[in-house]
Each structure stands twice: as structure tokens, then as C-alpha cells.
Amino acid sequence: MASERSGKITVSAGASIAEIGYTGLKEEIVVKQVGSKVEGSSMEVNPEAANNQTSSFVATSGLDWVAKVTEGDWITLVGATSGSQTTGKAQNVTFNIAVNPSSSARSGEIVVRAGDEIGGPTGTIKVNQKASALTVSASPTTLAATKDAAGTLSFKGTSGLSFSVTKPDWLTLTGTIPETTNGNDQNLGYKTSEVNLNSTDILGDITVTAGNIEKKVAVKQSGSTFTVSETELSLERTATSGNVKVKGTNGLPWTVSPAGGINGITPSIDSSIANGSELILTFNATENTGSVRSATFTIAVTNGDHSKTVKVNQAAGGVSVTIDPNLLARYKAACRNTTQYPPFNYDGNILLPDGCSYDEGVMTGFYTIQVQKGQKAEGATYENMQTYCANLDEENLSGWRIPTEIELYAIYVNKDIVVNSVSDVKPFIEESVLGYWSSTVWSGDNTRRCRIYFGNGGFDYGPITYNGRYIRCVRNL
Structure with a gap:
């Protein structure tokens, strides 16, 4: 007792x-x-599962004894759990332990009773098990926007822990997923399932669970890129074509709409898949026999957020030329002084249609003018030429006027195209000493107007009363 x-x-x-x-x-x-008495003991064990662990007790000699686990279902007694005739010296109890599934330490107890099964003395064997551990990392955590962009998941957990892993639906795991950790460095692969159709990153977590321990690694798939080289094209009136360059992340599907074209302008393809390099998209236009026309196309990634528009403009039928920023650059190089030869000056004011502007030497937008087919045979004063253009009704059209200096320059640099564009266009008079009138005031002097010699492209000016200048009227389209 x-x-x-x-x-x-x-x-x-x-x-x-x-x-x-x-x-x-x-x-x-x-x-x-x-x-009588029983003295227990305590011991610390590692977090891994282990068999045939022993700890001791000392009981008064000559007593029957029995051992029982009273706390900790992860402890299992093996071998002798009872006996007769305690010795008064240390005696061992043998047991197995399961792996600790937690990141916290835990304790269990084995109680040894000696002598009477009700009133006999007891002693406690305390078993303290260390915490388990899990480390997880991934590289790279930022994946490319393409399909099959890959990375490696590395993890190390206390041996014997049950193992599982979850991932976002845009990732695929590669390799064999183990059922348990082995205490060493272990790896799994991961890769993107599809190309990212959007410009924004896709975010997610890879979650690793070992035992009751959970660790997350944040990963993302970069947003894809999609560009179109031009937002606007200008085509001549003839049957012709123009190109833009489409470049996107490899694997991006894209479409062009309207696929069948509009206003006589048709895309060469209605869909494609980006390959990471520049792809040529051609817009084909039939000959334009009417006024200026345009068509706007949308180039967009299928089911994605990338969308670009391209406006294709085609010059009017008949004889026409286009004034745009590229022409302005050539004009500046040719005249060398836009203060004396202001490009868009019309009798002292700026003349530009809606949608175009000119500020501090920079032009935005473009426009097209129709050029007179005919040619007044003799020269005249500026005022007489104003009257001539105002009364002109070529092709039953009105609104004719004297061109500005940049419009006259556009006619000059395209003179061969103008003459050969349609039938019955009169050739230009290329005398080197006369030239053609423009409406541009020279150097702020309202008594003088700028001119261009069609023989050599030279810039000059003269008094508005001089009657030896020629005219080629124009009208807005």
C-alpha cells in the first residue's frame, strides 16, 4: 500500500x-x-516516430506492478506492461512514439502502479516530445506570362509527416508528390498551365501541409504584353495596302474585327497567335473613286484585356495629296525658315481642318486636299488668282482656293504622281523664273506671298501685284 x-x-x-x-x-x-512508493522519471524525445524507447521507474521491492498510458495517445506501450516482484532498483518500461504532427512540443504520461490495484503507490514517467518543423521555398516566385513557365518548390519537414500540396488552378505540379516527408530536402516542379491573356499579373499561393503544419508561398504569373506599331495609316487613292506590326507574348491568340473589312479596306487575316516577334498585318484597299474614306479595326486578344485600334484612311479619288507630320518634316528641311515661310498660313491666318493642329512647329493629325486637274495657261496677280479659284467648278465641285505654302509643297513633291494619277491632268509649268502662287504671307508682310518653283523646288516670294505667277487651285476633302 x-x-x-x-x-x-x-x-x-x-x-x-x-x-x-x-x-x-x-x-x-x-x-x-x-x-510503499514508486518513483517515476522524465525524458525528452525527438519529433520523429521512434520504436522501443525506454524510461525507468523505481518501486519498493517485492511488489507486483502494472504500467498504463494515461496521457498522450501517441505513446504505445510495448513489451512487458506488468510484472511481479519489483526489485527496489530501476526497472524499464518500453514504448513506441508517433511523429509529432505539430510545430509545438507535446507531453505524455505513463503511470506505474505497484502493489494493491486500488491503494498501491503510483509513479509517473513524463515523456516530452520536441516540435516538428517545416520549411518551404519556391524559385522563381514570379513566372513569365507564357505557358509552361516553370519553377521549383523546395521543402524540408520532420521525417514521417503526412504531406499534401495545393496550388492555384493556373499552375500545374510536376514530379511525384510524396505521401510523407523524409527529413531531407525534397523538391517538386510547377509550371503555368496557359499563357496569361491579360496585362495584369495573376496571383496565387502554393500551400504545403505536413502533419498539422501549413506553409504558403506566394507566386504570380506576369501580365502579358501586346502592341501594335501604328494606330493610324494613310493610304493613297489607288488600289494599295499598308502594314502594321503586331507583337505579343508568345501564345497570345488575337483577332481582327471587322474580319471582312469595311469601306473597301480589308485585313489580310482575321486571327493569329503571337509568337513573341513582330507579325505583319496588312490592310488592303481597293481603288478609291470617291471621297476620303476610312475604316477602324480592333485588334484584340481573345478573352483577354488587350485591345488596340487601327484607323486606316484612304485618300479621295481624283487628284489628291496628303499633308501630315512626315511631310512637315520634309518641308522644314526644304524651306529652312518657317518664320519667313509659315507652312499653314492662309492670308495671315492659320488654315487647318478639324482634327489637326500646329503648335510650336509640331503638327498633329493629317488631312487630304484635292488638286485641280486643269492648269490656267497664263500667270496673273494674286487677287486675280483668288477670283479664278473661287469661280472654278471643275468636275462640278466648288470650294476651290489658293493652296497654303505647305500644300503647294505637297503638290510639288508629288507632282509626278498627280500628273499620272488619272487621265486628263494637265502637266505643271516648270519655268524656273515664275513659280506658283501660295496663300502664305511671307515674313508677316501682307503685301507679299510665298511661292515655289516647280522646275527645281525652290522657295521664293513676291508682291501680290505681280502678274507672272501660275496657280493650281485646291479644295478640302
């Missing part, structure tokens, strides 16, 4: 209690026995 116990021994002296003279002389001897 664990508690103390006692007994008595009675000693009598003198006459026998049967005799008449008995005096009742006696004494008692009290005997006390100390209670």
Missing part, C-alpha cells in the same frame, strides 16, 4: 489471569510499516 500501516503486540506479566491473585499487568508493542 502507499499509505503507512501499523500492528500491535501485547505482553502480559505476573500471575495467570486465571488465578485469584492476578493483577492485570500487561503492555502493548505498536509496530508501524512505512508505505
